[in-house]
Amino acid sequence: AQSVTQLDSQVPVFEEAPVELRCNYSSSVSVYLFWYVQYPNQGLQLLLKYLSGSTLVESINGFEAEFNKSQTSFHLRKPSVHISDTAEYFCAVSEVGSGTYKYIFGTGTRLKVLA
Amino acid sequence: KAGVTQTPRYLIKTRGQQVTLSCSPISGHRSVSWYQQTPGQGLQFLFEYFSETQRNKGNFPGRFSGRQFSNSRSEMNVSTLELGDSALYLCASSPGDREVEQYFGPGTRLTVT
Numbered sequence: 001a002q003s004v005t006q007l008d009s010q011v012p013v014f015e016e017a018p019v020e021l022r023c024n025y026s027s028s029v030s031v032y033l034f035w036y037v038q039y040p041n042q043g044l045q046l047l048l049k050y051l052s053g054s055t056l057v058e059s060i061n062g063f064e065a066e067f068n069k070s071q072t073s074f075h076l077r078k079p080s081v082h083i084s085d086t087a088e089y090f091c092a093v094s095e096v097g098s099g100t101y102k103y104i105f106g107t108g109t110r111l112k113v114l115a
Numbered sequence: 116k117a118g119v120t121q122t123p124r125y126l127i128k129t130r131g132q133q134v135t136l137s138c139s140p141i142s143g144h145r146s147v148s149w150y151q152q153t154p155g156q157g158l159q160f161l162f163e164y165f166s167e168t169q170r171n172k173g174n175f176p177g178r179f180s181g182r183q184f185s186n187s188r189s190e191m192n193v194s195t196l197e198l199g200d201s202a203l204y205l206c207a208s209s210p211g212d213r214e215v216e217q218y219f220g221p222g223t224r225l226t227v228t
Binding site for chain 2: 044105
């Protein structure tokens with residue numbers, strides 16, 4: 001069975017400062033990794049994904065995440081945040097080759113960008 | 116392409132009643148999954164349907180059931196509602212082939228009083 005840990009429930013950061021949201025996972029099999037973002041009263045939007053290949057993945061809005069197999073981590077980073085990045089961020093894993101789309105989510109990190 | 120749509124967006128029910136939620140996936144997507152989101156338990160997987168067959172199921176009581184139709188639209192039913200069933204219910208769709216990411220709808224906010 002897989003599990004996902006997001007240690008920080010809330011992260012306040014000033015605008016234009018860098019931010020890192022941490023995600024660690026546990027699994028006995030290979031996994032796919034995802035970051036989703038949820039704005040108030042909305043569903044989840046896929047931010048980025050790691051399926052295979054390069055361990056550094058990037059999104060179109062400046063976020064990046066690096067898959068570290070030895071540390072079983074998939075931390076999300078952004079070098080300079082904007083007010084509009086204020087949202088809740090969820091890390092998720094899915095078992096490779098399972099044949100289903102069951103995602104295991106972390107408990108989420110609320111990013112609050114301060115002016 | 117239109118995104119995943121869920122109806123209704125908001126729902127208020129009384130304990131003991133039953134409720135049916137609907138999800139229309141992205142056109143061409145054959146897999147539909149359902150998740151429950153609550154402040155206490157976070158996001159939890161309910162079940163996944165692919166080509167009208169339940170392919171996986173989470174750890175929820177039998178009061179929670181679902182189905183998928185031939186056009187890939189899916190419904191989720193909760194019978195004998197309890198206060199603890201109050202949650203945001205999210206539907207996600209995926210092509211169902213080699214693409215592994217899911218695309219989520221806006222959710223249905225269910226309040227049980």
